Amino acid sequence: MSKLRQLWEHLRSSLWFVPTLLVLGSVALAVGMIEAESFVEREQLTTRWPRLFGAGAEGARGMLAAIAGSMITVAGVAFSITVVTFALASSQYTSRILRNFMRDGSNQAVLGVFLGVFAYCLVVLRTIRGGDEGMFVPSVAVLVAVLLGFVAVGFLVFFIHHIAASIQASNIIHGAAAETIRAIDRLFPEDETGTGDAPDPSPQRGDERWTTLPAKTTGYIQAIEAGPLERVASKLGTVIRMERGIGDFVIEATPLASLAGRAADGAIISTVNAACTVGRYRTVHQDAAFGIRQIVDIALKALSPGINDTTTAVICTDFLGAILVRLAPRDVGRSRGSNGEGPRVILPGPTFAGFLSEAFDQIRQNAEGNVAVLTRLLQVLEIIADQTNNPRRRRELMEQAVLVMETAERSVPSARDRGVIKAAMDRLVEGVGQRERPGKSLPGAP
Helix, strand or coil: CHHHHHHHHHHHCCCCHHHHHHHHHHHHHHHHHHHHHHHCCHHHHHHHCHHHHCCCHHHHHHHHHHHHHHHHHHHHHHHHHHHHHHHHHHHHCCHHHHHHHHCCHHHHHHHHHHHHHHHHHHHHHHHCECHHHCCECCHHHHHHHHHHHHHHHHHHHHHHHHHHHHCCHHHHHHHHHHHHHHHHHHHCCECCCCCCCCCCCCCCCCCCCEEEEECCCCEEEEEECHHHHHHHHHHHCCCEEECCCCCCEECCCCEEEEEECCCCCHHHHHHHHHCEEEECCCCCCCCHHHHHHHHHHHHHHHHCCCCCCHHHHHHHHHHHHHHHHHHCCECCCCEEEEECCEEEEEECCCCHHHHHHHHHHHHHHHCCCCHHHHHHHHHHHHHHHCCCCCHHHHHHHHHHHHHHHHHHHHHCCCHHHHHHHHHHHHHHHHHHHCCCCCCCCCCCCC
């Protein structure tokens, strides 16, 4: 099932799949409209609505040729605008967001409509005959071509608006954050206790020998199917431990997994490799950390000396906070498949501390001297801390806040500006301290 899902994600992220479907649909529509001509009385149509259905063969040919020529020209312009937008987004923000633009259904639909109208006109144009060839003008099909031309004009206006809106920083960041939050909802269950990570004791295998299972492909692990791994481990009565997790880069012939207590043959190695989808890039579907990585890259580009866009960095921090708020009350511990006899597959999973570090470490390191970003980091940490009842997670948030304060004290020269950051830190310490057990000290507490 995961392989089919990955195939669907690949098709959805391409610029050719949806346009191809629309072109095929347009060809089918053209054939249907031509065949429908045999079920209508042309003389009755031309008599009753002469201005709609009274065009002759030459007039119909000229009209269809004009529409077809216009559509292929507009399609070329739209494609050029799309490519320029890709280049602009890549240079201004990060190349990691290009796949988000490519999988934008609006862009795909617009290109498909222009090419579809072009294909429709070609098919209908081929059937028109006049003079010595015998008169045949599919009046209904020609009228539909005119209507499709007006539809294409509407799509052109929409496309211009959509492209102008899609390259705005807030929309790009919002799109990446929304995709990441959907992945979090799908991957990490809600914890009814609200404390987050459930206990995850490691299986006791004594001093058994672990046999290495090598990878057969080089690339990023995009997905792991636990079902096939559980079945083979249960059949062999052993444990499979994955040495590389979702989002990790694996190199051919290096360890991908380990097998407890027995030798591995070619069939086992092939089964383990088949359960892992390895590609040239990371995807968000099973890798929520990659969604965070995209937003962090935008923030780092905004904080670079050549751009120095503090507002975009603050927007990135806000949306990273929204992602971590969604993660804070969830079980983000190690993922493991098991059967009734105990754990059979160990899948190294992410941790809340890892997500927190991925989101804020590099932004903090590159925000030296930036009062607005450092202050906003502390404010976002305060919001996240209020959404979890897990003391360990709150302490991890406080440790991140202490690092922010160290950066501020080292890099902000103005005492007044340091006071603004210190006030945000004091509010965070007070809020977290009220939820801790009395008498228990917190990192950074006075």
